[in-house]
Amino acid sequence: MAKVLVATDKPFAAVAVKGIREVVEGAGDELVLLEKYTEKQQLLDAVKDVEAMIVRSDIIDAEVFDAAKKLKIVVRAGAGYDNIDLAAATAHKVCVMNTPGQNSNAVAELVFGMLVYAVRNFYNGASGTELKGKKLGILAYGNVGRNVGRIAKGFGMDICAYDAHCHAQVIENDGIRAVASTADLFKECQIVSLHIPATAETKNSINFELMNSMPKGAIIVNTARKEVIDEAGLAKMFEERPDFKYMTDIKPAIDAELAAKYPERYFGTPKKMGAQTAEANINAGIAAARQIEDFLCTGNQKFRVN
Numbered sequence: 182m183a184k185v186l187v188a189t190d191k192p193f194a195a196v197a198v199k200g201i202r203e204v205v206e207g208a209g210d211e212l213v214l215l216e217k218y219t220e221k222q223q224l225l226d227a228v229k230d231v232e233a234m235i236v237r238s239d240i241i242d243a244e245v246f247d248a249a250k251k252l253k254i255v256v257r258a259g260a261g262y263d264n265i266d267l268a269a270a271t272a273h274k275v276c277v278m279n280t281p282g283q284n285s286n287a288v289a290e291l292v293f294g295m296l297v298y299a300v301r302n303f304y305n306g307a308s309g310t311e312l313k314g315k316k317l318g319i320l321a322y323g324n325v326g327r328n329v330g331r332i333a334k335g336f337g338m339d340i341c342a343y344d345a346h347c348h349a350q351v352i353e354n355d356g357i358r359a360v361a362s363t364a365d366l367f368k369e370c371q372i373v374s375l376h377i378p379a380t381a382e383t384k385n386s387i388n389f390e391l392m393n394s395m396p397k398g399a400i401i402v403n404t405a406r407k408e409v410i411d412e413a414g415l416a417k418m419f420e421e422r423p424d425f426k427y428m429t430d431i432k433p434a435i436d437a438e439l440a441a442k443y444p445e446r447y448f449g450t451p452k453k454m455g456a457q458t459a460e461a462n463i464n465a466g467i468a469a470a471r472q473i474e475d476f477l478c479t480g481n482q483k484f485r486v487n
């Protein structure tokens with residue numbers, strides 16, 4: 182019998198935990214829960230005797246791998262795995278997986294929750310504008326980007342996308358115009374929705390020059406990662422472009438300053454909420470549990486990222 186730990190600083194919906202438990206116990210294994218922990222030591226204690234773990238944005242670094250002597254697999258219930266030290270995992274012979282696509286609709290829906298709020302002037306009573314007919318640029322056409330494109334069609338938006346790792350034809354096949362570069366996307370689109378992962382290449386890549394090339398009434402919506410934004414450039418953009426709005430699900434370090442100075446142009450969700458729906462929790466959580474049981478039982482390494 183293997184011990185499977187669910188370690189979530191931001192817990193799944195109870196219904197998702199129930200589903201995870203059914204998968205784990207159904208396979209004859211034991212489920213251990215560590216939710217809403219506040220100290221790293223709690224995590225270090227919890228990982229001591231587990232063979233597998235499911236996490237979300239929880240930081241799984243070398244210290245955690247050192248403490249987890251029996252660990253064989255970590256599944257990030259979600260898409261981005263920049264919170265896991267892959268080199269340390271590999272050094273400890275631990276398999277790391279994600280669950281791509283399982284929470285992407287939830288994130289895409291939040292994009293539009295924030296966009297409507299932005300174009301209606303943060304519901305301040307003044308006439309706003311509509312999303313219909315506005316030019317939307319989707320930066321990175323992965324699972325979330327595709328869902329954003331699908332929903333944007335319902336709003337009647339004029340949609341284009343760019344993805345350095347996806348062939349233009351794939352984008353065009355969905356009835357979305359593929360542009361040639363990130364620079365073109367920003368130059369053309371009044372609204373840009375970010376869906377790039379945080380990597381060495383993308384960190385700070387959304388800089389002042391790119392942002393400032395956007396047409397009048399520019400709005401950037403960030404449900405990707407805070408690291409992709411150059412924060413000095415963001416601050417400068419707010420100062421120099423009174424027409425600019427920034428809506429984000431991951432607060433920058435300068436969140437308090439922006440919120441105080443620009444209460445009707447800057448919005449950050451109180452906590453990262455993109456994937457925080459029962460459906461996304463069920464999909465990603467249960468997929469993670471199934472991937473673990475399959476790995477432990479058959480050695481299946483599909484979705485391995487290290």
Ligand code: 3PG
Pocket residue numbers: 191237238239258259260261262284405453454455456457
């Ligand atoms: C992801 O990478 O899957 C999303 O950013 C959601 O992250 P979360 O599980 O921490 O909400």
